[in-house]
Amino acid sequence: MNGLLITSLFIFVLAILLGVELIKKVPQTLHTPLMSGSNAISGITIVGAILAASSDSLVGLAPVLGFIAILFATINVVGGFLVTDRMLKMFRKR
Numbered sequence: 818m819n820g821l822l823i824t825s826l827f828i829f830v831l832a833i834l835l836g837v838e839l840i841k842k843v844p845q846t847l848h849t850p851l852m853s854g855s856n857a858i859s860g861i862t863i864v865g866a867i868l869a870a871s872s873d874s875l876v877g878l879a880p881v882l883g884f885i886a887i888l889f890a891t892i893n894v895v896g897g898f899l900v901t902d903r904m905l906k907m908f909r910k911r
Contacts, residue, residue: 822878856897862890 843851863886870883 856894856901859890859893859897863887863894866890 866883866886868883870880870887872879872883
């Protein structure tokens with residue numbers, strides 16, 4: 818079980834570092850369209866986080882990490898919709 822925990826934490830940290838590097842390399846003009854596309858991915862993340870939160874695999878750690886994942890993915894979805902709505906308002910006639 819220790820090996821599984823260390824492997825899971827390693828993958829988690831690696832995903833964070835990779836995500837930060839990818840976000841840094843995206844040009845400023847592409848952030849809003851990519852935010853709209855990431856809402857669908859965050860929806861899938863929420864479903865996976867709900868499954869992780871309800872599992873007993875890591876004895877007490879899975880529900881906590883699942884809750885944190887649900888929280889962050891929900892913030893991402895709501896923020897993405899707000900940014901997309903703001904962008905679309907810019908193109909409406911006054």
